[in-house]
Amino acid sequence: MTPIEEIEHDLDWREAEMAVLRLMLTDNGLPERTKRVLFRSAWSMLYAHFEGFCKFTLTVFYDTVGSKGSVCSDLATNTQVFALSGELKTLRNLPPAELIERIQNFETEVLAKAPKFPEVDTESNLWPSVLERLISDADLQLDSLSQNARTISTLVSRRNKIAHGERDIIPDFDYYLKFEDAVKNVMYELAIAVDKKLSSYLAG
Numbered sequence: 688m689t690p691i692e693e694i695e696h697d698l699d700w701r702e703a704e705m706a707v708l709r710l711m712l713t714d715n716g717l718p719e720r721t722k723r724v725l726f727r728s729a730w731s732m733l734y735a736h737f738e739g740f741c742k743f744t745l746t747v748f749y750d751t752v753g754s755k756g757s758v759c760s761d762l763a764t765n766t767q768v769f770a771l772s773g774e775l776k777t778l779r780n781l782p783p784a785e786l787i788e789r790i791q792n793f794e795t796e797v798l799a800k801a802p803k804f805p806e807v808d809t810e811s812n813l814w815p816s817v818l819e820r821l822i823s824d825a826d827l828q829l830d831s832l833s834q835n836a837r838t839i840s841t842l843v844s845r846r847n848k849i850a851h852g853e854r855d856i857i858p859d860f861d862y863y864l865k866f867e868d869a870v871k872n873v874m875y876e877l878a879i880a881v882d883k884k885l886s887s888y889l890a891g
Contacts, residue, residue, distance in 0.1 A: 690751045691882045697743050698878060701736040705867060708732060712860050726857035727849050730866075734846035737839075737870045738813040741821070741877060748825055748881045749804040757888050760798040763826035770802035812847065815839045822877070827884060831876045835869040842866050 688696070708729045711717075717725070752762070759767055768775070774797060778789060789796075810817050815836040822829055832839070848855040857863055 745807045769824040827880045831872040838869040
């Protein structure tokens with residue numbers, strides 16, 4: 688399975704779950720109390736798919752870059768910094784003599800080798816600012832993220848209230864659908880951006 692096929696497969700099952708929830712939310716035969724509970728559950732699931740897909744897609748991206756022949760010096764600067772974050776931290780703590788020796792051999796011992804990326808960290812709450820940092824590390828740009836930043840912030844905030852047991856009520860289907868649309872826009876654009884960036888690396 689190619690990287691984009693992995694990403695598409697992950698997106699497909701998430702979309703299928705969201706579609707089931709949409710059908711349930713539009714069932715006018717449900718009691719009002721049942722619908723309130725269902726909206727809260729759907730909201731939490733929507734956030735889970737947003738965070739889960741973003742983390743999965745970026746993980747596929749880094750796994751592919753690290754295993755398909757790219758070396759650190761091939762990568763965009765931001766991505767090099769991400770790949771070498773542990774190495775750079777070690778360098779900062781070396782005594783001067785060891786630091787100089789390490790710098791002299793840095794190109795052959797580090798930059799000329801395949802990158803080893805740390806885990807993609809969504810920090811438990813994938814706020815727009817966190818995702819912005821993650822996509823910057825991958826040298827990606829998502830117009831949909833900046834366009835939907837306020838909506839995504841509200842999604843995360845209200846999800847946290849629900850997760851912490853607060854009585855946060857999602858008002859109606861049209862309100863919910865606005866957030867689902869924003870999430871899907873970001874997810875689709877991320878998939879396309881990762882596929883395009885991987886193609887540029889693998890072609891080189």
